[in-house]
Amino acid sequence: MGEVISLKDIRRVFTMGDQQFEALRGISFSVAEGEFVAIMGASGSGKSTCMNILGCLDHPSSGTYLLDGLDVAGMDLNRLAGIRNKKLGFVFQGFNLLARTPAVENVELPLVYAGVPAKERRHKALAALEQVGLGGKEGNHPSQLSGGQQQRVAIARALVNSPAVILADEPTGNLDSSTSEEIMGLFTDLNRRGITIIMVTHEPDVATYAGRRITFRDGQIIGDTMTNQ
Amino acid sequence: MRERRVFEIKGLHVDLLQTLKIALRALRTNKMRSFLTMLGIIIGIAAVIAMMAVGAGARHVISQQIASIGSNIILVIPGSTTSGGIRIGSGASQTLTSDDAKAIMAECPSVETAAPTVRSTGQVVYGNMNWSTIIMGSTPEMFDIREWPVTSGRSLGQQDVDGAAKVCLLGQTVAENLFGSTDPVGKMVRIKKVPFTVVGLLERKGQSPQGSDQDDVIFVPLRTAQRKLVGSQFPNTVGAVMIKARSEALLSKAEDEVNDLLKQRHRITGSKEPDFSTRNLSEILAVAEQSSKAMSLLLGAVASISLLVGGIGIMNIMLVSVTERTREIGIRMAIGARKNDILLQFMTEAVLLTMIGGLIGICLGGAGAMVVSRILSWPTLISVESVSIAFIFSGAVGIFFGFYPARKAAGLNPIDALRYE
Ligand SMILES: Nc1ncnc2c1ncn2[C@@H]1O[C@H](COP(=O)(O)OP(=O)(O)OP(=O)(O)O)[C@@H](O)[C@H]1O
Ligand SMILES: [Mg+2]
Numbered sequence: 226m227g228e229v230i231s232l233k234d235i236r237r238v239f240t241m242g243d244q245q246f247e248a249l250r251g252i253s254f255s256v257a258e259g260e261f262v263a264i265m266g267a268s269g270s271g272k273s274t275c276m277n278i279l280g281c282l283d284h285p286s287s288g289t290y291l292l293d294g295l296d297v298a299g300m301d302l303n304r305l306a307g308i309r310n311k312k313l314g315f316v317f318q319g320f321n322l323l324a325r326t327p328a329v330e331n332v333e334l335p336l337v338y339a340g341v342p343a344k345e346r347r348h349k350a351l352a353a354l355e356q357v358g359l360g361g362k363e364g365n366h367p368s369q370l371s372g373g374q375q376q377r378v379a380i381a382r383a384l385v386n387s388p389a390v391i392l393a394d395e396p397t398g399n400l401d402s403s404t405s406e407e408i409m410g411l412f413t414d415l416n417r418r419g420i421t422i423i424m425v426t427h428e429p430d431v432a433t434y435a436g437r438r439i440t441f442r443d444g445q446i447i448g449d450t451m452t453n454q
Numbered sequence: 455m456r457e458r459r460v461f462e463i464k465g466l467h468v469d470l471l472q473t474l475k476i477a478l479r480a481l482r483t484n485k486m487r488s489f490l491t492m493l494g495i496i497i498g499i500a501a502v503i504a505m506m507a508v509g510a511g512a513r514h515v516i517s518q519q520i521a522s523i524g525s526n527i528i529l530v531i532p533g534s535t536t537s538g539g540i541r542i543g544s545g546a547s548q549t550l551t552s553d554d555a556k557a558i559m560a561e562c563p564s565v566e567t568a569a570p571t572v573r574s575t576g577q578v579v580y581g582n583m584n585w586s587t588i589i590m591g592s593t594p595e596m597f598d599i600r601e602w603p604v605t606s607g608r609s610l611g612q613q614d615v616d617g618a619a620k621v622c623l624l625g626q627t628v629a630e631n632l633f634g635s636t637d638p639v640g641k642m643v644r645i646k647k648v649p650f651t652v653v654g655l656l657e658r659k660g661q662s663p664q665g666s667d668q669d670d671v672i673f674v675p676l677r678t679a680q681r682k683l684v685g686s687q688f689p690n691t692v693g694a695v696m697i698k699a700r701s702e703a704l705l706s707k708a709e710d711e712v713n714d715l716l717k718q719r720h721r722i723t724g725s726k727e728p729d730f731s732t733r734n735l736s737e738i739l740a741v742a743e744q745s746s747k748a749m750s751l752l753l754g755a756v757a758s759i760s761l762l763v764g765g766i767g768i769m770n771i772m773l774v775s776v777t778e779r780t781r782e783i784g785i786r787m788a789i790g791a792r793k794n795d796i797l798l799q800f801m802t803e804a805v806l807l808t809m810i811g812g813l814i815g816i817c818l819g820g821a822g823a824m825v826v827s828r829i830l831s832w833p834t835l836i837s838v839e840s841v842s843i844a845f846i847f848s849g850a851v852g853i854f855f856g857f858y859p860a861r862k863a864a865g866l867n868p869i870d871a872l873r874y875e
Contacts, residue, residue, distance in 0.1 A: 280788070282868050282872075283869055302792070303792045303793065303794075306787065306790050306791060307792075309788060309790050310790020315788050321781070321785045321872065322785075323785060324782075326479070335789045338786075338790040338791050339790065343471070386790075
């Protein structure tokens with residue numbers, strides 16, 4: 226199987242006034258198609274910083290990043306927006322759905338920016354909602370859904386454009402343990418169907434769902450292990 | 455490459471509909487706020503509409519009045535416009551004569567015709583009815599110049615003037631007050647105690663640009679007036695000469711010719727003040743036009759100030775909205791919205807806001823203009839152009855004042871925006 230993600234010696238330096246802080250200090254790893262990776266590590270170890278770079282929301286200060294074979298480093302903002310739209314799906318800790326907007330329209334959003342016609346959009350969004358087990362809830366606004374259901378909507382939104390990778394930064398951080406299990410069940414399910422997932426988590430229980438565990442400390446990788454499920 | 459372009463255009467098309475939907479939803483979420491924000495635009499556009507309606511109405515009235523006076527008219531009155539800095543009223547000197555009028559007609563090539571007039575006021579009596587009115591003595595040319603036919607009977611003829619006949623023409627107002635609805639033609643009236651036969655009834659003229667009733671008048675032959683009605687020691691003098699130029703283009707040329715001729719006849723040379731002055735009726739009308747312009751200007755000032763204030767209000771609310779929706783902007787960007795998508799979205803919202811405000815303003819301005827025309831019996835005209843100008847203008851205000859907030863939204867960093875609480 227091909228490599229979906231390849232990071233080589235990624236560094237990220239934040240400058241605040243005259244102070245410099247190196248949040249990532251030479252990160253290198255690759256992710257193959259169909260993998261389910263959990264990234265762990267203490268708070269402040271650089272996990273989110275790494276995810277932002279993986280998600281093309283931020284540029285590394287140095288190093289190379291190949292996403293689906295494309296060198297992302299030199300791309301302008303509009304191309305990056307296109308990459309995020311077509312190759313990546315995001316799931317956030319805080320769900321990040323649009324308020325006062327029906328579930329189905331939240332799921333349609335990536336397709337809107339991809340220029341998919343309205344009919345096809347609706348069709349795909351409903352199918353994605355079905356896939357995450359929310360068939361029949363398409364008209365509900367986020368405020369009319371439970372936390373777990375909101376995260377499912379977010380996952381459906383991440384799925385809908387058939388991305389190369391789903392990036393999830395603490396997807397269960399705001400959920401209780403039983404709902405977390407449901408969401409992880411859904412992720413496992415999706416991963417079995419061939420979707421590549423990279424997930425940040427603090428909880429070892431949650432990490433056990435992944436087939437591989439990468440551990441960060443102080444902006445460096447200190448562990449990269451395969452776990453048998 | 456080509457395929458990609460088609461895709462882009464298609465994308466934009468879908469975006470527009472979707473963007474409109476998103477913008478409408480955003481405005482609906484804060485109905486009261488949206489309305490209050492629109493208020494400045496509503497007032498501004500209403501003022502624009504009212505301004506144009508009143509202006510168009512005024513132009514309409516003025517052009518009607520021009521038609522009622524008769525076109526291409528020059529008035530010659532005795533006395534100089536200024537004499538030692540003090541304005542001398544008409545009739546102060548007794549130097550203009552009916553021979554001057556004849557000479558003007560004969561010798562000024564740009565003049566079509568001229569009519570000398572004398573003017574007096576006095577009582578007119580019929581039976582036990584009496585009415586105080588203006589008595590004008592003139593020649594038959596008068597009615598050509600002023601384009602003023604009779605509705606019944608006949609007009610004055612040259613033989614009436616030559617023979618100093620005691621006949622008269624009544625204006626509508628005089629006829630109504632003395633005769634009610636009966637036809638006055640053939641009846642005898644007494645003007646300043648002298649008996650006259652009514653030979654004709656003049657058509658209705660309506661108000662003059664100065665607001666006086668043009669139908670409150672009696673016309674008698676010039677010579678009759680000079681002899682019987684105007685107590686003057688110089689029997690041949692006239693109060694004014696009314697002249698019609700051959701065309702509008704020849705109006706000022708005719709005025710010059712009349713000036714030259716009268717100076718020559720009155721032996722006025724060098725820097726000597728002329729003992730007469732000419733007035734072009736279009737100058738008088740210009741005054742009337744100016745007052746309607748002043749009104750329009752006032753409304754225009756109100757309109758531009760409230761549009762400016764309204765536009766700043768829109769900018770302010772849009773900035774608030776961008777801040778409030780920072781997270782939403784971050785989500786959209788993470789999911790694939792380009793800078794221009796965000797820019798378009800907020801611009802659409804601002805323009806929608808001002809255009810809805812503009813529509814309400816147009817309705818309100820139209821209603822206001824209608825009320826004005828009812829109360830002041832002043833016609834107001836709302837044209838398709840004024841409505842479209844107002845509508846386009848409201849959109850332009852949205853574009854202008856919406857741009858800065860929209861650009862601010864589009865310039866947000868997605869990571870910061872997503873983190874914003
Ligand atoms: N925009 C920024 N400017 C300056 N420093 C930053 C910025 N973003 C992150 N950092 C710093 O980089 C380090 C790594 O932050 P990061 O958010 O990646 O941690 P994390 O591993 O995701 O932690 P957590 O588990 O608490 O989410 C932190 O010390 C943080 O203070
Ligand atoms: Mg983090």
